[in-house]
Amino acid sequence: MVQKLNYLKETPSQTAGPYVHIGLAPGAAGFEIFDQELGWDIAGPNAKGERIRVEGYVYDGTGAPVKDVMLEVWQANAEGVYAHPEDGRAVEDGFRGWGRVITNFGTGLWGFDTVKPGATPGRNGTTQAPHLNLWIVARGINVGLSTRMYFDDSDNSADPILGLIEQAHRRDTLIATRQNDDIYRFDIHLQGDAETVFLDI
Amino acid sequence: MTNRSPTEYYQRDRQWHPPAFAPDYKTSLSRSPRMPLLSLENALGEVTGPVFSHNDIAEIDNDLLNNFTHGGEPIGERIILHGRVIDENARPVPHTLVEIWQANAGGRYRHKKDTYLAPIDPNFGGCGRTMTDADGYYFFRTVKPGAYPWRNWINSWRPAHIHVSIFGSGFAQRLITQLYFEGDPLIAKCPIVQSIPDPEAVDQLIAALDMNATIPLDSIAYKFDIVLRGRRSTLFENRLEGN
Numbered sequence: 001m002v003q004k005l006n007y008l009k010e011t012p013s014q015t016a017g018p019y020v021h022i023g024l025a026p027g028a029a030g031f032e033i034f035d036q037e038l039g040w041d042i043a044g045p046n047a048k049g050e051r052i053r054v055e056g057y058v059y060d061g062t063g064a065p066v067k068d069v070m071l072e073v074w075q076a077n078a079e080g081v082y083a084h085p086e087d088g089r090a091v092e093d094g095f096r097g098w099g100r101v102i103t104n105f106g107t108g109l110w111g112f113d114t115v116k117p118g119a120t121p122g123r124n125g126t127t128q129a130p131h132l133n134l135w136i137v138a139r140g141i142n143v144g145l146s147t148r149m150y151f152d153d154s155d156n157s158a159d160p161i162l163g164l165i166e167q168a169h170r171r172d173t174l175i176a177t178r179q180n181d182d183i184y185r186f187d188i189h190l191q192g193d194a195e196t197v198f199l200d201i
Numbered sequence: 202m203t204n205r206s207p208t209e210y211y212q213r214d215r216q217w218h219p220p221a222f223a224p225d226y227k228t229s230l231s232r233s234p235r236m237p238l239l240s241l242e243n244a245l246g247e248v249t250g251p252v253f254s255h256n257d258i259a260e261i262d263n264d265l266l267n268n269f270t271h272g273g274e275p276i277g278e279r280i281i282l283h284g285r286v287i288d289e290n291a292r293p294v295p296h297t298l299v300e301i302w303q304a305n306a307g308g309r310y311r312h313k314k315d316t317y318l319a320p321i322d323p324n325f326g327g328c329g330r331t332m333t334d335a336d337g338y339y340f341f342r343t344v345k346p347g348a349y350p351w352r353n354w355i356n357s358w359r360p361a362h363i364h365v366s367i368f369g370s371g372f373a374q375r376l377i378t379q380l381y382f383e384g385d386p387l388i389a390k391c392p393i394v395q396s397i398p399d400p401e402a403v404d405q406l407i408a409a410l411d412m413n414a415t416i417p418l419d420s421i422a423y424k425f426d427i428v429l430r431g432r433r434s435t436l437f438e439n440r441l442e443g444n
Binding site for chain 1: 211213214217218219220221223226228230231232233234235238239240241242243244245246247248249250251252253257258259262269287288289290291298301310311312313314315326328330364366371375376377378379394396397401402403405406427428429431
């Protein structure tokens with residue numbers, strides 16, 4: 001016999017289902033209820049740095065766009081600071097660094113406006129290349145999927161996370177392509193030959 | 202002096218959660234990754250997460266009996282849904298955002314994509330949100346949702362459930378789940394619930410009838426505690442306070 005550890009177990013996840021918009025984006029579900037919906041303004045009016053837009057699709061294993069998906073983004077500001085007390089550094093007034101977005105129900109295209117983040121501190125003195133942390137939920141996804149988006153016009157060569165990906169060609173699944181002056185394209189593939197690298201954080 | 206080194210969250214127990222690929226839940230087949238997840242040690246971006254305040258929400262947002270009123274209250278069994286958000290170390294998760302959404306008492310969602318023949322309730326929106334207090338406690342007032350049919354097998358019915366979204370302190374704690382109600386015979390038949398391999402984990406999603414919190418002649422209470430990932434306590438020489 002040994003002593004009991006008495007840790008609790010994490011509440012198990014369940015799918016967000018097809019009606020996630022009711023709770024988290026009711027305007028898209030077709031009705032107004034809250035004074036303000038959360039997550040539409042990621043950077044706020046005072047954020048420094050380059051204003052960018054990110055757009056893309058989430059594809060299922062058959063290649064069809066997932067039209068009922070919801071994505072959340074969590075990012076640092078242009079100086080690589082997360083708006084959280086454990087970062088300890090200051091951010092611009094109004095910068096939260098978090099947003100949520102749903103798709104166009106007809107096409108599946110999603111997009112959001114933000115600022116390009118700076119490099120952030122990694123573990124043990126390393127530096128992580130600029131990236132957006134993404135979290136994806138939908139009907140048919142039993143546990144929210146974590147991934148991240150890097151930028152093709154940044155130097156990603158020393159990023160410790162990309163370096164962990166064993167099959168080098170799969171690193172490209174995490175790198176967005178700059179399409180014109182300020183729009184980055186980032187498609188996510190849930191399954192198949194181009195499957196995105198998902199993370200267990 | 203404070204030490205900024207992040208302390209990691211405990212590894213998520215993937216055998217406790219449902220697998221991505223759960224064949225009886227048909228939609229999961231084409232939406233489940235086939236390659237293994239890349240395991241990542243937490244750094245700053247994982248142990249931090251969005252911070253919300255009472256300025257983000259309104260006082261009435263947790264009262265689904267009144268937050269979408271059009272001259273009356275919704276039809277259905279009036280309930281209080283309450284509990285605590287705690288972590289795997291049984292510590293409260295204070296001041297965190299809890300959001301819920303649900304069908305009405307007839308099993309119909311107020312959503313332009315829901316075409317079930319049960320009627321929309323003019324006085325029920327079906328969503329709410331609140332912040333936990335310093336002790337991790339939260340509550341909502343709402344009606345008990347109805348079961349409803351869905352296209353999986355020909356004759357599939359979801360047990361009555363409420364969707365719950367919780368943030369925690371770090372983005373690694375982010376969680377969406379569904380709560381069910383004690384005594385519902387549809388729980389055992391639902392392929393979404395039964396995608397969870399361990400029956401004890403299923404039990405963790407079933408809110409208990411809570412007679413002590415019930416308000417006599419007014420509302421029945423159900424208690425639903427939510428457990429988020431816990432965090433290692435690393436001892437630092439320069440850290441004097443306990444943790």
